[in-house]
Amino acid sequence: MRRSRRRPRAARPVLTAVTVLTAGALVFGASACGGRATTHHKPGTSHEQAEGDHGRLLTAEDGSGNRLREVDAEGAPAVTVTVRRDSEDGWNVHLSVRNFRFTPDSVGGAALLGRGHARLFLDGRPLARVYGSWYHLPASLVRGAGGGTGLTARLHADDHTAWAVNGAPVQATASLAAPAAKPTAATEPAPGATGSGEPRSGKPRPGTVLEITVSRGEVSPAPGRTEVEKGGTVQLRVRSDRADSLHVHGYDKEARLPAGRTVTLTFTADRSGLFEVETHESELLLTQLVVR
DSSP: OOOOOOOOSSHHHHHHHHHHHHHHHHHHHHHHTTTOOOSOOOTTOOHHHHTTOOSEEEEEEOSSSOEEEEOOSTTOOEEEEEEEEOSSSSEEEEEEEESOEEOGGGTTSOOOTTEEEEEEEETTEEEEEEOSSEEEEOHHHHHHTTOOSEEEEEEEOTTSOEEEETTEEOEEEEESSOOOOOOOOTTSOOTTOOTTSOOSSSOOOSSEEEEEEEETTEEESOOOEEEEOTTOEEEEEEEESSOEEEEETTTTEEEEEOTTOEEEEEEEOOSOEEEEEEESSSOOEEEEEEEO
């Protein structure tokens, strides 16, 4: 007598259950994300962040074909731009940002608040994209763009919309021409002025005293050039709202800057040339010393 072989009956229900669970998971996943594909969902980010639902997308554009994405003024991204001539070619451009960080690995993704890149414009004409605080601008690029002096840095989100506050793009402008300092009203310190009102530009007396304050990433007075007589002493009095360090390039003079305290650094200007005074951690230009 031949025994009939019975096929296992457990396999089919299990397969069916797996299929149902898989389909259910797909349906649930689609409903959890709103049924829309996301462009940018990294570990640690929510579905709302992945969809880039930040700010209010305006119909207005920034002048270069990118729509404005408006956010509240409080906590909004901000930028300042400083331009310095390079000793070999062109200019070195420094972007100081607040409530913002550069995210080159996410370009083309969703708009996440306080993230993105910057774009440079020369007299309103698109020039370059910037993915960090420093950018070298070659003279050939300026010539190729038709020339100009007004360099504007504008902050953009990863989806290429321009961050905006009160209907205006978040941007700052500096001049490539480096014009001479202009007199200002007595109530406003001129760029390079000390706290006592003595101008920092021009030909000061031996024993130059410079008082500089750094607050929320802004330098006051605005960075300028200070002429110093060779052999004279320079006294830097710097106060920063955050812990940092002070560095005088060329003289290799350094000092720690504890938060909220005024630090005095004194040295003899016994070398001729152009020397920059900067902060190390925040990479802010405080002033340039022209020793003659």
